[in-house]
Amino acid sequence: MIRPEEIKLSSEENGKWGMVIDQDICTGCQACVAACAMENNISFVGEEDSGYGRAMHWIRIERFWEGEYPEVKMTPRQPMLCQQCGHATCEPVCPAFATVHSQAEQLNLQVYNRCVGTRYCANNCPYQVRAFNWRDYQRPEPLSNQLNPDVTVRRMGVMEKCTFCIQRIHKAQDQAKAEGREVQDGEFTTACAQACPASAIVFGRVDNPESLVSQLAHKGHGVKHLEELGTLPNVTYFKGG
């Protein structure tokens, strides 16, 4: 009998789910960051742990400075999230196989119940998008009423990161299957893309040439970050202009 890990479906080069982010229109407003936290039950860590860099943003908006006053410029805002690499550097270093590649969805999975908290994956991620639960962060009652029942609540000692809202992917697939059809392009989207007031984030199937996201991704001036490392990222950025 053939073993599941020996089967190759859609290729890692092409990916399956992808995202296009237009930095020219991203205003850095943080709506995606808040939307992500609300959708994915991300804990807030408080002032002190934030100061130690332990805030658990799955998506963050990077901005850099260019030049000196008065010719100083802010570089285009750069929303940075897990790039869902085809050849992810986080995956081979996990001793517990908690950071694994999903053959079915072509995503980098983080299996919370397997994670033992070695943090090798975070050290090996060139995009620095992984967040570690340094404590059991408290949600005073009744804040927990808001928790999304479709997403596991993580506890201390577990690594976490952007999942491309896999719970929404599954929900849409389940809904489509129940109705006996395929998932339509634009039928659902991730929490960040849905909130973005500028619609700077577009999510969808990159292996479907008809989808909006793959048409945008092949427009020509898209950039994939740290592509030279051979990570095969699935997020395409438009730098501007």
Place this chain on the structure above:
Amino acid sequence: MSEQFSRRDFLKLAGVGAATTAILTGCGPASRYVKREPYMQMPEYNYNGQSTYYATTCRECAAGCGLIVRTMQGRALKTEGNANNPLNLGKTCARGQATLHGLYNPDRVTDPVKRTRGSASTTAVDWDAATQVVADALKNNKPEEIAFLMGMAPDHLFDLVTDLANTTGINAPVRFGALGMFESRATLSKAAENLFGEARMPFFDVGGAEVVLSFGANFLETWISPVSYTRGFVGLREAKTKLRGKFIQLEARMSSTAGKADEWLPIRPGTEALVALAIGRLASELRGGPMPRAFSSVDPLDAASKSGIKLEMLEHIAELFSGSHVALAIPGGSALGQSNGLTVAEAVLALNAVADNFGKPGGVYFSPLAPNQTAYQSPASAKEMQDFIQKMADGKFKVLFVHGVNPIFELPASLDFKGALKGVEQVISFATFPDETALESDYVFPDHHGLESWGYQRVITGSNQSVLSGSQPVVSPFYNTRATVDVLVTAAQLAGGAFATALPFKDEVEFLQSKVAPLMSEADGFFSAADLNTFMASFQQYGGWWKLSDGRGVPGTADVLNRNMDGAEAEFAGEGEFFLVPFVSPTLAEAGANKPWLQELPDPTTTVMWNTWVEMNPETAHELGLEDDDVVRITSEAGVLEVPVYRYPAIRPDTIAIPYGQGHTAYGRYAEKRGVNPTDLLVQHFNEAGDLAFAGVKVKIEKTRQEAASFPP
């Protein structure tokens, strides 16, 4: 027990035993047994484990964006934008996302209470007694001794109190909000009145423009209707039918909005009017013809030297304005918060006359009036608040009702709202959260959270269409709170007389229906219905009612340029060597500090979380011997603050900037004792339209020996 074996050793051994037991048992899979409470009566159309979605209106600021809230088994799980609502078209900002942290905030006011002012301890009262207290307050005082102070949103409660005021002679409700103060809303509508003859909120069609020149308007952060203006910005940038638009921002400190501009011009505070007029003059020269009176007295070279912007740059901008481009100039933010703010607003609006863009795509319009609105209602300016506070202090008001606003925090301390409260015999707050003003009230009769409430809200600006956003409860009230409209309606019946006839309603919903019913007969609606029940069902389903046509007005342009305009510099209060620019925190705004996830959003420009900072040019900091996190003492004529330094590369060396949003002394565990409130530094200094000259203050800076708690230490 043997004498060698002490009690202490026994306890140790027992401890080890207990720990072993705990370890062995705690890991057992069955430690997960839980109890489940199913519905007693399953609501219609509900299934276990499936979400129900409700349309309502976001109450985090006064813009009035539509929301769709996902709920499951009576809990609200996630807010999304309402794609039907023409204002936000399915989008939300960060504050809209975090609204659930308000609904389920651990520090809400849970019950109606009576308190001794300023004391933390309260005694619970029941709602019957509470309603009686309100009824007595209405009945036992003369109408002119009753005042209402409300939040900035023009909502159904405002209409109810306005109706009450019109029939019973109590004071008309006053609306105020810190956002309106920092946006100088009264100045905007006053400038429109002076130039166009109508006091209305202008709408700037950023999306249709090719060149946008913004004088301090932070329209991508919190300015009036940020979600819809962000959509406009996308239109400006996207090269679909026209060139990729150019965006230039003039302000002393690079805001998050200016960070998106092609050019940021660090203008010297107070010279905005001069620069606007100079650009107007240069553009008129390029265009030829007689020089308009408005620009005839200004000298561009003088403007360039005073403002610190090179003449070539002014000429460049003038070229963009006079050329074939669709150019748009927006007045806002700190440019209007000067002693000559009204002149700035008029001069910048006059620039649009040079570009000849009034009522054209990419130009200036009047925002459509909301469906049940006859005239634009500006919120109170700081000057009007000063008069209001004076009346309070003089004992002219015997009872003050406060709803939806936290004036002790939102107004500058120098206006002394807190002190003036002593002149008011009875203060009744309807606060949802235990804020500073609720702490200084005699009674707190908590209103529901916005997601638990009925209502509607007029959309002031942001959409081409005329929009009334509707609210409905998406979850049952979590605590023993009651809708303020219900309290007032019941109290009015108890009070009898004119009050009872003014509010002849059974409850909030009946009042709401009476206000919405006239829309049924209006043409051109997003939906229509023959009877009220069907109409209300659609109103709830779609989250409001709006017209389908473009309802924007065209400003009259007769003599915009044919007026004398004075390019004199603004006057500054205080002797210090630094201009102070307070700005609204893009993530917290005026009421976000109690929501932990908003606290943990990095500021878009500095990435600071959970605190206040003062932005200072690195050169200035170097001269003063300051590093990041060094605490400085900032002194104005009104007060002193101690704030940690953040060296910010994009601010004028003679300017410092402090975000507004922190510095609460009450308002729940996440807001209290965190950061400082820059309005403590603001003096009673106003512009010609009565708005606060919040950017018209000069301050001194001293180094202290302290260093802010920084992590890692």
Place this chain on the structure above:
Amino acid sequence: MIKRIFDWLKQPLGLIAVGIAFLALFSVAAYGLYTTQQAPAQPIQFPHQTHVAFGIQCLYCHPNAAKGPTAGIPAQAKCWACHQQIAKTQTSVLLAPLKDAVLSGTPIEWVPVAIVPDFVQFNHRAHIAAGKNCEECHGDMSKVTIAQNPQVMNMGWCLDCHVKNAGEDHVKLVKLTDCGTCHY
């Protein structure tokens, strides 16, 4: 002090004492473990077999199993719809909790029997759609009073069935053995 304890422990009496202490500790631990494995008492000794014997389908009371992720426990209004017409409901001691709950408007707190840990996202709909019958996982309800799990619901048990079901269909096999299908 410590040395004197060790000396005392090395003599025969001491060794016996150590043995007794160890046994006592072990039994306390074992008992603790045992108690955590016991489900808390159900509010009503719900007789599944009686209801099944009347010919009531599973989906009548748990309709959402075919529609969504959770089957759900029925609302007490649903119980009452039938039970208020049954004379025995008024007199039976066993049914008193139901009567009390409905009349006083307080919810009944049930203890769910077939549950998976929080980090497993289980979906009933997909399993019903794949042609599974309720009893294949939950056992024969015509034989039990309070529902019991006929097997330990762990991952090995899930995967055994998933692999068997996929057969030679590679796409299905990958989907059904993907970590992300259940864990997120």
